[in-house]
Amino acid sequence: MSAFLRACRRQPTEYTPIWLMRQAGRYQKEYRAIREKVSFIELCKDPALACEVTVRAVDQLDVDAGIIFADILLILEPLGIGFEFTDDQGPRIGTPVRSAEQIDAVREEIDAAVALSYVMEAIRLTRAELSVPLIGFAGAPFTLASYMIEGGRSTTFYETKQLMHRDPGAWNALMGKLAQAIAQYLNAQVKAGAQALQLFDSWVGCLSPADYVRFVLPHVRTIFEQLDPAVPSIHFGTGNPALYPLLKAAGGDVVGVDWRVPLGAQWDTLGKQEVAIMGNLDPAVLLAPRDVMNRAADVVLQEAAGSPGHIFNLGHGVMPAAQVDQVRALVDHVHEASRR
Ligand code: CP3
Numbered sequence: 326m327s328a329f330l331r332a333c334r335r336q337p338t339e340y341t342p343i344w345l346m347r348q349a350g351r352y353q354k355e356y357r358a359i360r361e362k363v364s365f366i367e368l369c370k371d372p373a374l375a376c377e378v379t380v381r382a383v384d385q386l387d388v389d390a391g392i393i394f395a396d397i398l399l400i401l402e403p404l405g406i407g408f409e410f411t412d413d414q415g416p417r418i419g420t421p422v423r424s425a426e427q428i429d430a431v432r433e434e435i436d437a438a439v440a441l442s443y444v445m446e447a448i449r450l451t452r453a454e455l456s457v458p459l460i461g462f463a464g465a466p467f468t469l470a471s472y473m474i475e476g477g478r479s480t481t482f483y484e485t486k487q488l489m490h491r492d493p494g495a496w497n498a499l500m501g502k503l504a505q506a507i508a509q510y511l512n513a514q515v516k517a518g519a520q521a522l523q524l525f526d527s528w529v530g531c532l533s534p535a536d537y538v539r540f541v542l543p544h545v546r547t548i549f550e551q552l553d554p555a556v557p558s559i560h561f562g563t564g565n566p567a568l569y570p571l572l573k574a575a576g577g578d579v580v581g582v583d584w585r586v587p588l589g590a591q592w593d594t595l596g597k598q599e600v601a602i603m604g605n606l607d608p609a610v611l612l613a614p615r616d617v618m619n620r621a622a623d624v625v626l627q628e629a630a631g632s633p634g635h636i637f638n639l640g641h642g643v644m645p646a647a648q649v650d651q652v653r654a655l656v657d658h659v660h661e662a663s664r665r
Contacts, residue, residue, distance in 0.1 A: 329389040329458050333521060333557035333578050335601050335634035341626060341663035342389035343656055344460070346561075347642030349382040349394050353649055356381075365410045369395050372446035379451045379459075385649060386656050390458050390521065393451060393514070395444050397464030397525055398472060400510055403440035404502070405432045406473055414477060421476035423488060425495040431502050437510040438517075445517035452518040460559075461519030463511050465526035466503040466548075467541045473499075482531045489540050500544040508551040515556050522552065523559040524577065527641075530564020537568055542575045549576025559603055563641055570595060579603050583640030589628035592635075601634035608639045611647045611655065618651065619658045626663050637663075 328342040351357055356378060359368060368374050375394040383391045398416055401408055407419035422428060438445055451459055464472075474485045489496045511522050529541060545560075552558055560577030562568055566586045573580050573595050580600055582591055584607035592602045610621045622637075629635035637659045643652060 327389065327458050329636065330520065330557065332634055332636045333559070333601055335598075337633045339665060340660050341629065341631075341635055341637050343637035343659045344388040344390040344392065345386070345639055345643050345652065345656075346392070347644075348386060348388060348392065348652075349378045350643060351645040352643055352647040352652070353381070353385065365396075369399060370443045372443050372450055375443075375447035376450040376454065379447070380454050383455060383457060386653050387660075388457070388656055390460050391451060391455050392460040392462060392523070393444065393448050393519065395447070395462070397462070397469065397527075399441060399444065400435070400437075400463065400469070400506060401473065403432065403435040403437070404506060405430065408472075416472060416477055418473060418476045421484070422473045422499070423484060425492060425498075428495050428499045428502075431499065433502055433505070435506045435509060437506070437513040441510060441513070445513060448514055448517040448519055458520040459518065460521045460523055461511060461514030461517075462523040462525060463507045463514075465524045465529065465562075466500045466507065466544045467529045467532070468525060468527050469503055469507075470496075470499055471528050479528075482528065486531075486536075489536070493540070496540060497544075500541070501547075504544040504547045508548045511548070511552060515553055519556070521557045521559065523561055523581070524548065526560070526562040526572070528564070529562050530568060532565070532568070534567050534571060537571050542571055545572075545575040559636075561603070566591070573600050579634075579636060581638065585640070587628055588625055588635075589630065592629070592632070597632055597634065601636065602629070603636040603638045605638070605640045606655075608641055608644055608647075611639075611643065611651055615651065615654055618655060619662075622655060622658055623662060626659070631663070631665060 328338040379394045471485045557578040559579040560572050561581030563583040581603040582605045
């Protein structure tokens with residue numbers, strides 16, 4: 326079995342496996358060249374191009390896993406929520422969902438294998454070309470709901486929290502529909518060939534632990550309960566260290582943590598015998614001089630202390646300003662410095 330899949334299972338590996346969130350993206354000149362010809366959505370919906378972009382990231386970086394090129398927002402289309410990607414503002418939802426009537430109108434069930442068949446086809450094509458495992462993914466209910474309700478990017482999440490507190494019934498109805506659709510979508514990706522899954526709860530860190538327990542955790546738990554246990558799952562959240570024990574409780578074989586926590590102490594808190602851990606280099610360190618970056622990566626490796634079950638990653642995605650040779654140097658350094 327590959328080092329990445331073994332680490333997901335907390336089995337010993339000869340070196341620490343590494344992959345990077347957003348390992349395919351604008352920091353690569355080949356990606357920018359494709360994006361001059363097609364929009365981001367067109368790229369996501371073209372299986373041959375999505376496969377090309379996914380495989381190129383693995384080849385250029387020599388990482389231990391690929392992640393299918395797609396986006397967490399694609400599932401909104403079959404749910405009946407129109408959106409677009411703008412060049413400057415990021416994603417924009419046509420009509421934000423803010424009333425009980427609008428939540429009623431969100432579709433109950435999707436057949437992801439049909440509605441998102443282009444993702445399934447991209448997974449099949451990519452599996453045929455990759456020699457490392459392929460990760461499928463989805464956005465978590467809170468993060469998706471926040472886009473639907475805010476209408477785009479937010480720093481305060483006031484609209485989302487307002488709906489959650491004003492009308493818990495409507496909130497739970499929305500979260501329940503999202504959880505069902507997400508579970509169905511993730512299982513369809515496994516059928517198409519995904520060998521591991523990641524649930525991205527990128528913005529859930531804006532919540533207090535008590536609100537996470539009441540308004541989010543039960544819904545996320547229903548997703549993990551429906552996933553095939555033969556395929557390891559990664560539960561990623563950022564921004565709020567107090568939530569990590571709760572993310573673990575909600576489910577997943579691996580908890581993905583950001584750089585705001587010391588990885589070793591966080592892993593001790595979660596239980597090294599109970600869950601694997603992914604992380605957690607600050608992506609900004611990619612912009613530092615190479616020796617500074619390597620020292621920072623060494624700190625992460627020392628925190629993990631070679632214990633089985635550490636998957637090296639950034640605490641969030643590679644940024645567009647990163648340089649490909651620097652990112653590749655990080656991967657090479659982690660492989661060399663962790664060899665046992
Ligand atoms: O390489 C990979 O990691 C796989 C592809 C991937 C993308 N988005 C491609 C993408 C994955 C796993 C995502 C997940 C995603 N999408 C998340 C969760 C992870 C995170 O970063 O927190 C979120 C919140 C989104 C929503 C999203 N998509 C935003 C906010 C934006 C705009 C910001 C930006 O970086 O432009 C996107 C667009 C997007 N998704 C791009 C890529 C490569 C850039 C699109 C482009 O202009 O080419």
